[in-house]
Amino acid sequence: MQLHQHLPHLYVFRLVASLGSFQAAATELALPRSSVSKKVMQLEQYMEQRLLQRSTRQLRLTEAGLSLLEATQGLTALLDNTEQLRLQQQHKPIGRVKISSSTLLGQRFLLPRVAELRRRYPEVTIDLSLDDSVVDLIATGVDLALRVGHLPDSSLIARRVGQKSWAWVASPGYLQQHGTPATPDDLKQHQCIVFKNRDVALNHWSFADEHGRIETQVVEEAIAVDDGRTLVELACMDQGIVMLDLLLVQRELALGLLQPILGNWQHPETSPIHLLCLGKAARSKAVDCVWQALVPWLQADLAAAAQGESPH
Known part of the structure; x- marks a missing residue:
C-alpha cells in the first residue's frame, strides 16, 4: 500500500492521539471501535513501528508515535481548509440545519417561522429540537439555538433577539x-x-x-x-x-x-434571549442562510409580542 493510501489512517491516528482513546475516536467518527483500532494497526504496519502503547487503563504515544504526530501536524489544517473551501463554493443552501430551543419559546416563536424558512430554502431540512433541559450544543450537533440567560464565554456567536421577564x-x-x-x-x-x-x-x-x-x-x-x-x-x-x-x-x-x-409587584430580574450559532468559518451555507433569516424575524416577533401585538 502506497503512502497516499494511508492518509485516512493518519487522520484516525491523530484523532485517537488527541482524544486519548480508541472509543472516543470511534464515537467521533461513528465507526466501530474495532475499525478504528484496525486502521491504526495498518498504519503501524506501514511504519514498521508501534505508534501507541495500549493498556487497559491508558493509551500512550511511543517515541515513534510522538514523532509522527509532530511530522503530520499540518494534516488537520489541510483538511479544515479543504472543507471550508467546499462550504464557501456551495452556491445554494442545501442540507440539514438543527435548531434547538426551550419548549414554549420554540413553540410560540420558532414554529410560526418554519413555513417561511421552507418556502425560502426548499432544499434545507429543518431539524427542530424543543427541550427544556440544558443541552451541550456542540456535543449534540446543534447548529442554531434559541437560549435564555447570560452566556458564558464560548466559541459560539450570539445575537440578542429579545428579553425574558417574569x-x-x-x-x-x-x-x-x-x-x-x-x-x-x-x-x-x-x-x-x-x-x-x-x-x-x-x-x-x-x-x-x-x-x-x-x-x-x-x-x-x-x-x-x-x-x-x-x-x-x-x-x-x-x-x-x-x-x-x-x-x-x-x-x-x-x-x-x-x-x-399580583399586579402591584414585579419580578426584579430579566434575562436576555439570544440566538446562538457556530462561528462563520465553521457553518455551512444552509446554516448561515437560516441564521441570517431568523435573527431579524425573531427580533421583530419578540418586540411585537412585548408591545402586546400579535407576532408573525
Whole structure:
C-alpha cells in the first residue's frame, strides 16, 4: 500500500492521539471501535513501528508515535481548509440545519417561522429540537439555538433577539375557587405549579414592590413539571398559579384562559434571549442562510409580542 493510501489512517491516528482513546475516536467518527483500532494497526504496519502503547487503563504515544504526530501536524489544517473551501463554493443552501430551543419559546416563536424558512430554502431540512433541559450544543450537533440567560464565554456567536421577564398567572377558574392572592405572602395558602428538572428548580419566586424592595418566597409546589408546555396546560386546567413570561402565554391571555395576578409587584430580574450559532468559518451555507433569516424575524416577533401585538 502506497503512502497516499494511508492518509485516512493518519487522520484516525491523530484523532485517537488527541482524544486519548480508541472509543472516543470511534464515537467521533461513528465507526466501530474495532475499525478504528484496525486502521491504526495498518498504519503501524506501514511504519514498521508501534505508534501507541495500549493498556487497559491508558493509551500512550511511543517515541515513534510522538514523532509522527509532530511530522503530520499540518494534516488537520489541510483538511479544515479543504472543507471550508467546499462550504464557501456551495452556491445554494442545501442540507440539514438543527435548531434547538426551550419548549414554549420554540413553540410560540420558532414554529410560526418554519413555513417561511421552507418556502425560502426548499432544499434545507429543518431539524427542530424543543427541550427544556440544558443541552451541550456542540456535543449534540446543534447548529442554531434559541437560549435564555447570560452566556458564558464560548466559541459560539450570539445575537440578542429579545428579553425574558417574569410574571404570575392563574386561570379565572382557579381564582374563583381559591381566591386571588393580594400579596406574595398569600401564596403560602395557594397551589403553585413549579418548573423543575435535573438542572434547575424555579421554586424561589422574587417580588419587587413599587419602592423597589425585594422579597423572595420559597413556594411549596403542588405540582412540579419539567416541560413548559405542560406548565401552561396545567394552569389553564385550574390547577394552580405559575410564574412565567407573559410573552409565552399571549394566546391564553387573549382567550381569557389565564390572567395576570399580583399586579402591584414585579419580578426584579430579566434575562436576555439570544440566538446562538457556530462561528462563520465553521457553518455551512444552509446554516448561515437560516441564521441570517431568523435573527431579524425573531427580533421583530419578540418586540411585537412585548408591545402586546400579535407576532408573525
